[in-house]
Amino acid sequence: xxxxxxxxxxxxxxxxxxxxxxxxxxxxxxxxxxxxxxxxxxxxxxxxxxxxxxxxxxxxxxxxxxxxxxxxxxxxxxxxxxxxxxxxxxxxxxxxxxxxxxxxxxxxxxxxxxxxxxxxxxxxxxxxxxxxxxxxxxxxxxxxxxxxxxxxxxxxxxxxxxxxxxxxxxxxxxxxxxxxxxxxxxxxxxxxxxxxxxxxxxxxxxxxxxxxxxxxxxxxxxxxxxxxxxxxxxxxxxxxxxxxxxxxxxxxxxxxxxxxxxxxxxxxxxxxxxxxxxxxxxxxxxxxxxxxxxxxxxxxxxxxxxxxxxxxxxxxxxxxxxxxxxxxxxxxxxxxxxxxxxxxxxxxxxxxxxxxxxxxxxxxxxxxxxxxxxxxxxxxxxxxxxxxxxxxxxxxxxxxxxxxxxxxxxxxxxxxxxxxxxxxxxxxxxxxxxxxxxxxxxxxxx
Amino acid sequence: xxxxxxxxxxxxxxxxxxxxxxxxxxxxxxxxxxxxxxxxxxxxxxxxxxxxxxxxxxxxxxxxxxxxxxxxxxxxxxxxxxxxxxxxxxxxxxxxxxxxxxxxxxxxxxxxxxxxxxxxxxxxxxxxxxxxxxxxxxxxxxxxxxxxxxxxxxxxxxxxxxxxxxxxxxxxxxxxxxxxxxxxxxxxxxxxxxxxxxxxxxxxxxxxxxxxxxxxxxxxxxxxxxxxxxxxxxxxxxxxxxxxxxxxxxxxxxxxxxxxxxxxxxxxxxxxxxxxxxxxxxxxxxxxxxxxxxxxxxxxxxxxxxxxxxxxxxxxxxxxxxxxxxxxxxxxxxxxxxxxxxxxxxxxxxxxxxxxxxxxxxxxxxxxxxxxxxxxxxxxxxxxxxxxxxxxxxxxxxxxxxxxxxxxxxxxxxxxxxxxxxxxxxxxxxxxxxxxxxxxxxxxxx
Numbered sequence: 001x002x003x004x005x006x007x008x009x010x011x012x013x014x015x016x017x018x019x020x021x022x023x024x025x026x027x028x029x030x031x032x033x034x035x036x037x038x039x040x041x042x043x044x045x046x047x048x049x050x051x052x053x054x055x056x057x058x059x060x061x062x063x064x065x066x067x068x069x070x071x072x073x074x075x076x077x078x079x080x081x082x083x084x085x086x087x088x089x090x091x092x093x094x095x096x097x098x099x100x101x102x103x104x105x106x107x108x109x110x111x112x113x114x115x116x117x118x119x120x121x122x123x124x125x126x127x128x129x130x131x132x133x134x135x136x137x138x139x140x141x142x143x144x145x146x147x148x149x150x151x152x153x154x155x156x157x158x159x160x161x162x163x164x165x166x167x168x169x170x171x172x173x174x175x176x177x178x179x180x181x182x183x184x185x186x187x188x189x190x191x192x193x194x195x196x197x198x199x200x201x202x203x204x205x206x207x208x209x210x211x212x213x214x215x216x217x218x219x220x221x222x223x224x225x226x227x228x229x230x231x232x233x234x235x236x237x238x239x240x241x242x243x244x245x246x247x248x249x250x251x252x253x254x255x256x257x258x259x260x261x262x263x264x265x266x267x268x269x270x271x272x273x274x275x276x277x278x279x280x281x282x283x284x285x286x287x288x289x290x291x292x293x294x295x296x297x298x299x300x301x302x303x304x305x306x307x308x309x310x311x312x313x314x315x316x317x318x319x320x321x322x323x324x325x326x327x328x329x330x331x332x333x334x335x336x337x338x339x340x341x342x343x344x345x346x347x348x349x350x351x352x353x354x355x356x357x358x359x360x361x362x363x364x365x366x367x368x369x370x371x372x373x374x375x376x377x378x379x380x381x382x383x384x385x386x387x388x389x390x391x392x393x394x395x396x397x398x399x400x401x402x403x404x405x406x407x408x409x410x411x412x413x414x415x416x417x418x419x420x421x422x423x424x425x426x427x428x429x430x431x432x433x434x435x436x437x438x439x440x441x442x443x444x445x446x
Numbered sequence: 447x448x449x450x451x452x453x454x455x456x457x458x459x460x461x462x463x464x465x466x467x468x469x470x471x472x473x474x475x476x477x478x479x480x481x482x483x484x485x486x487x488x489x490x491x492x493x494x495x496x497x498x499x500x501x502x503x504x505x506x507x508x509x510x511x512x513x514x515x516x517x518x519x520x521x522x523x524x525x526x527x528x529x530x531x532x533x534x535x536x537x538x539x540x541x542x543x544x545x546x547x548x549x550x551x552x553x554x555x556x557x558x559x560x561x562x563x564x565x566x567x568x569x570x571x572x573x574x575x576x577x578x579x580x581x582x583x584x585x586x587x588x589x590x591x592x593x594x595x596x597x598x599x600x601x602x603x604x605x606x607x608x609x610x611x612x613x614x615x616x617x618x619x620x621x622x623x624x625x626x627x628x629x630x631x632x633x634x635x636x637x638x639x640x641x642x643x644x645x646x647x648x649x650x651x652x653x654x655x656x657x658x659x660x661x662x663x664x665x666x667x668x669x670x671x672x673x674x675x676x677x678x679x680x681x682x683x684x685x686x687x688x689x690x691x692x693x694x695x696x697x698x699x700x701x702x703x704x705x706x707x708x709x710x711x712x713x714x715x716x717x718x719x720x721x722x723x724x725x726x727x728x729x730x731x732x733x734x735x736x737x738x739x740x741x742x743x744x745x746x747x748x749x750x751x752x753x754x755x756x757x758x759x760x761x762x763x764x765x766x767x768x769x770x771x772x773x774x775x776x777x778x779x780x781x782x783x784x785x786x787x788x789x790x791x792x793x794x795x796x797x798x799x800x801x802x803x804x805x806x807x808x809x810x811x812x813x814x815x816x817x818x819x820x821x822x823x824x825x826x827x828x829x830x831x832x833x834x835x836x837x838x839x840x841x842x843x844x845x846x847x848x849x850x851x852x853x854x855x856x857x858x859x860x861x862x863x864x865x866x867x868x869x870x871x872x873x874x875x876x877x878x879x880x881x882x883x884x885x886x887x888x889x890x891x892x
Contacts, residue, residue, distance in 0.1 A: 022748050026598055029663065032791045033595045131593075137749035139593025146592075147577075147585025149479045150769035152472055217475065285755065288734050295753075302468050303583035303766035307741075309731065309753040320749035323596035331786050340777050345478045 004037035005330040006073055008100075010065040010091055011080030012045035012052055015105055015132070018315030019078065019322050020054045030323060034330035038323070044068050069095040076101035076127075076329055078322060084108035096120045096128065103325040105132035105318055111206035111222040114213070118347035127332065128342040129325035134207040135160065135294040137317025138310040139324060144214045144298060145344040151300025153215040155255040157444070160207040160275075162292035162312035163191045163198040164230050164250040168238070168277075169290040172247060177235045190292065201227035201250060201275040208252035212273050213343050215298060216256045219350040220343070225273040226358075232439050233277050237368055240396060240410045246279035246366075247287050251444065253278075257356050272356040276442060279366045283446040359419030364393065364443040367421070369409040369428075370436045377433040381409060388424025391416055406435050412443070450483035451776040452519055454546075456511040456537055457526030458491035458498055461551055461578070464761030465524065465768050466500045476769060480776035484769070490514050515541040522547035522573075522775055524768060530554035542566045542574065549771040551578035551764055557652035557668040560659070564793035573778065574788040575771035580653040581606065581740040583763025584756040585770060590660045590744055591790040597746025599661040601701040603890070606653040606721075608738035608758035609637045609644040610676050610696040614684070614723075615736040618693060623681045636738065647673035647696060647721040654698035658719055659789050661744060662702045665796040666789070671719040672804075678885050679723050683814055686842060686856045692725035692812075693733050697890065699724075703802050718802040722888060725812045729892040805865030810839065810889040813867070815855040815874075816882045823879040827855065834870025837862055852881050858889070 009016055023030060023038060031037045043056060044065035062068035069077040069091055077095040079102060081088040088109050095102050096117065104110065110117070110130050121128035131141045135158070144153065159165050163185065170181045182199070185191035197203045209222040230250050241248050252275040258267040280287045285307045289295040294312030299305050311317040343350055371377045378397065385392055391414040397407065413421065425438055455462055469476060469484060477483045489502060490511035508514035515523040515537055523541040525548060527534040534555050541548050542563065550556065556563070556576050567574035577587045581604070590599065605611050609631065616627045628645065631637035643649045655668040676696050687694050698721045704713040726733045731753045735741040740758030745751050757763035789796055817823045824843065831838055837860040843853065859867060871884055 018748070022596055026596060026747070029598055030596060032663065032795060035786075137746070138752060139589050142593045143585055143589060143754075146774060147588045147770055148766065149773045150468060150472060150476060150766045152475055217478065283736075285734070288731070290729075300583070300766060301472070302464070302762040302769075304757040304760075304763055306584060307753065307755040308589075309755075311750040314750075316748040317750055320594065320596045320746060323748075324593055327595045328592060340481075349478065 002036040004039040005034065005326065006075045007038060007040045007078055007326065008068045008071065008074045009040055009043045009078045009080070010045070010069065011082065012043060013080065014315040015318045015322070016045070016080045017052045017054045018319030019080070022319040022323050030327060034327040036330055038326050038330055041073060042068050042071070066091050066094045069100060070098040074100060076103060076326060078326070079104040079106060082106055082108070084112045089113060092117055093120065096124050096126055099124055099126055101127045101329045103129050103322055103329070105130070105322060107133040107203065107206040107210065111209045111220070114210065114342070115220045115347055115350070118342040122341055122347055127329050129329065130210070130342070131325050132318045132321035134210055135296055135308070136162070136310065136312040136314065137320040138294055138296070138308050138312070139321065140211070140296045140308045141214060142324070143306070143308050144211065148298055148300050148303055148306060149344065151303050152259060153298050153300050154259065155253070155299045156211045156215045156296060157251055157253045157286065158208065158211065158296040159249055159286055159289045159294055160204040160252050160312070161198055161201070161250060162294055163195065164204070165289060165294070166190050166292045167199070168230060168233065168248055168250065171235055172238050172242070175235055175239070178231060178233060199231050200229035204250060204252045204275045208254055208273055208275060211296065212254040212271060213350060215254070216259060216271060216353070217345050217351055218256070218269070218271055219352040221273070221353070224355045225275065227275040228277065230277050236408055237439065240368070241279050241366065244279070244412065245282055246443065247282065248277055248441065249280050249286055249289065250275065251278045251280065251286060256353065269351055269353050270356040271353040272358060272361070274358070279441050279443045281444060281446045284444055286444070359417060359422060361418045362415055363418065364415050364445070365413045365421050366441040366443060367411045367413065368439045369434060371407050371409055371433055372435055373405050373407045378409065380431060380433050381428065384424045384427040387427055389416070389420040390424045448482040450485040451480065451772065452521045453484060453486045453524055453772065454514045454517065454520045455486055455489045455524045455526070456491070456515065457528065458489060459526065460761040461764045461768070462491070462526045463498045463500045464765030465526070468765040468769050476773060480773040482776055484772050484776055487519060488514050488517070512537050512540045515546060516544040520546060522549060522772060524772070525550040525552060528552055528554070530558040535559060538563055539566065542570050542572055545570055545572055547573045547775045549575050549768055549775070551576070551768060553579040553649065553652040553656065557655045557666070560656065560788070561666045561793055561796070564788040568787055568793055573775050575775065576656070576788070577771050578764045578767035580656055581742055581754070582608070582756065582758040582760060583766040584740055584742070584754050584758070585767065586657070586742045586754045587660060588770070589752070589754050590657065594744055594746050594749055594752060595790065597749050598705060599744050599746050600705065601699070601745045602657045602661045602742060603697055603699045603732065604654065604657065604742040605695055605732055605735045605740055606650040606698050606758070607644055607647070607696060608740055609641065610650070611735060611740070612636050612738045613645070614676060614679065614694055614696065617681055618684050618688070621681055621685070624677060624679060645677050646675035650696060650698045650721045654700055654719055654721060657742065658700040658717060659796060661700070662705060662717060662799070663791050663797055664702070664715070664717055665798040667799070670801045671721065673721040674723065676723050682854055683885065686814070687725050687812065690725070690858065691728055692889065693728065694723055694887065695726050695732055695735065696721065697724045697726065697732060702799065715797055715799050716802040717799045718804060718807070720804070725887050725889045727890060727892045730890055732890070805863060805868060807864045808861055809864065810861050810891070811859045811867050812887040812889060813857045813859065814885040815880060817853050817855055817879055818881055819851050819853045824855065826877060826879050827874065830870045830873040833873055835862070835866040836870045
């Protein structure tokens with residue numbers, strides 16, 4: 001059997017501790033599957049004294065994580081520090097430059113700097129892997145990068161943030177409102193003290209950008225992902241959606257236009273990447289994703305629709321993904337080769353894709369207006385719809401005010417271009433009849 | 447870029463034609479992801495004259511497929527002939543012996559001869575891959591072999607036969623009976639003229655045996671898979687199950703006892719592999735798998751429960767899996783290495799596992815009796831339950847005879863050892879009160 005793969009582990013939060021526990025608990029099978037031992041040599045974190053519930057005595061403690069990563073007796077660095085920039089990025093750049101394999105769970109860093117890191121890794125001939133960055137323990141990066149590699153993938157959709165999905169499905173189960181469920185999730189440790197990245201859809205946007213690059217062979221473009229979070233979704237929306245046969249989920253959707261297989265087309269390929277709360281039809285595979293679960297649907301031109309689902313976060317699932325990457329690296333490196341380009345094709349050949357025009361998209365939409373309880377309001381909304389060119393399929397006006405003097409008006413539009421809805425909303429901007437900005441949610445049909 | 451990977455394709459049914467179409471349609475992206483061209487050099491099938499809807503003129507036609515596979519200008523052989531033995535097996539053995547990579551969609555051959563073929567492939571240092579043999583286009587072999595490689599997997603469950611799932615979900619949607627739906631499925635081409643392998647659960651058993659070997663690191667043991675098909679499921683069972691909150695699906699389940707990670711335990715590991723129609727709770731991930739879809743749930747000790755779902759058959763999905771294997775082989779072989787052991791760990795290190803005792807399993811069961819419409823029958827059944835030690839949670843006796851003089855009695859048992867149910871059924875064997883053998887279906891809780 002080959003020599004051990006020698007690991008430096010930077011960052012000892014819950015995931016770092018999970019990796020240590022996994023390698024201790026499953027050591028014989030990991031060695032059998034990797035073809036050699038995966039051995040942690042050194043660890044580093046900010047605070048040496050903190051009790052992490054794992055025995056660190058077998059490992060050398062290093063105060064300087066970048067120096068640790070560059071040591072001669074290290075083959076691969078596991079970065080679990082977090083943060084798009086700062087120490088994590090310095091560590092990653094230095095590790096790659098020193099010819100070390102790099103495994104990271106850091107979606108923010110990969111979303112922002114994945115292209116440059118992949119170029120550096122390819123130039124250095126070292127593997128860069130980030131299975132744990134998307135959908136926790138679900139091997140969706142591998143599934144798209146390798147399992148579905150024969151397909152032109154035309155769309156990826158995913159429930160990519162466990163915190164939001166937990167909040168939305170708890171609101172659905174209990175009828176409680178957003179703020180209440182968020183506070184409980186924070187108390188239970190399911191949501192961060194500062195939940196902005198999760199509930200505003202930024203975390204899901206990081207993951208979506210990574211998935212698009214791999215699925216479409218597109219140049220990673222986090223800046224073009226539009227993100228809208230779940231803070232404005234009310235219990236009443238969930239109840240109305242249920243009446244109409246839908247559940248509400250925060251869904252990241254990326255699709256591509258003019259993507260001839262292999263990009264041989266004459267029109268330049270363009271893509272649209274968006275994270276939005278959506279009404280999901282009950283027979284859509286994402287409708288049954290509850291609690292902190294993540295799921296990704298990919299549509300390949302030969303495979304058809306594929307679904308990958310599982311725990312989106314947590315120390316065990318994330319450690320499972322980190323160690324899967326290490327096993328791949330151990331297997332490949334035993335044969336003296338790297339494990340292929342991080343984004344499936346070489347970074348310099350990823351195709352730059354301009355953002356598509358969202359107004360051209362067709363579909364049905366759910367529109368919810370919070371309006372003053374006074375005459376003429378409905379006429380004003382209906383006129384805006386008419387002038388925007390929005391055709392209304394159904395309208396529900398709640399009989400009674402929800403809060404002081406406020407009534408909810410809910411509409412479902414017929415299938416039509418999104419531009420019309422945007423235009424209609426613009427006509428209503430600043431109207432004194434509306435007590436808050438309208439909430440527009442796309443409908444995902446099965 | 448490296449030299450093309452040169453392919454010989456044996457078998458030109460729908461899947462073979464699909465592979466040809468895929469490589470023509472997606473050639474640029476397949477080349478980009480494989481790092482080199484995947485080029486079909488030669489093809490072979492029984493009947494040269496048949497129109498397959500694809501242009502065969504770019505390829506050399508060979509009448510002798512084994513001779514074709516052994517040619518010096520071939521790197522990899524794709525076996526799509528089918529059948530556990532006969533020409534497919536001869537071809538596979540010869541191809542491996544001649545140092546060719548082998549890709550196959552042949553579940554019967556892998557279930558019966560996978561161990562010997564893997565040993566031969568490892569000895570010859572060539573890849574043997576069979577992603578297309580299980581769950582069509584869903585990359586579940588890769589997901590278990592690599593994606594979940596860090597986990598001790600304790601259970602795999604799957605809907606592995608699209609024909610059965612189509613029949614059961616159509617029965618559910620329409621209320622029609624088995625024979626009627628099967629006949630329609632045959633007319634539509636969703637079921638074979640001789641559907642025995644599908645409806646008796648043999649095809650699902652082949653796939654389950656392959657999954658168990660990879661998931662548990664167990665020595666492939668098709669002979670120990672017990673299979674019960676769906677021919678005895680009636681429309682009335684589906685209706686009763688629905689009343690109780692369940693759907694009926696043909697599920698392959700494999701689990702393992704005493705499987706210390708890496709098999710370091712003192713008691714020998716044992717496994718149970720069964721294919722049976724089951725009542726699946728509506729919040730179990732397999733409950734939403736409809737039509738010809740396949741799905742696999744794997745439970746890892748760190749990842750938790752993972753779900754992989756998609757089209758289980760068809761030319762496009764199966765071709766997607768075949769070409770994914772070819773891309774893996776092309777990537778690896780470009781670096782002069784093989785692609786790792788077919789079953790994740792070397793074949794000689796797969797652990798022989800004796801079958802577990804099914805009587806020890808605990809769970810709830812659905813029991814359906816078809817009885818003569820006369821006094822005393824219920825007392826006889828109830829006595830058998832008591833004497834077997836089965837505790838009954840609920841009982842439904844249909845008010846009216848379904849067919850001439852026949853009444854259905856349905857029971858759900860409390861959680862208990864399966865042995866008790868088996869004993870009770872034995873007590874009723876040959877009873878003149880029963881007009882047919884009772885149907886016992888395990889209940890899969892969420």
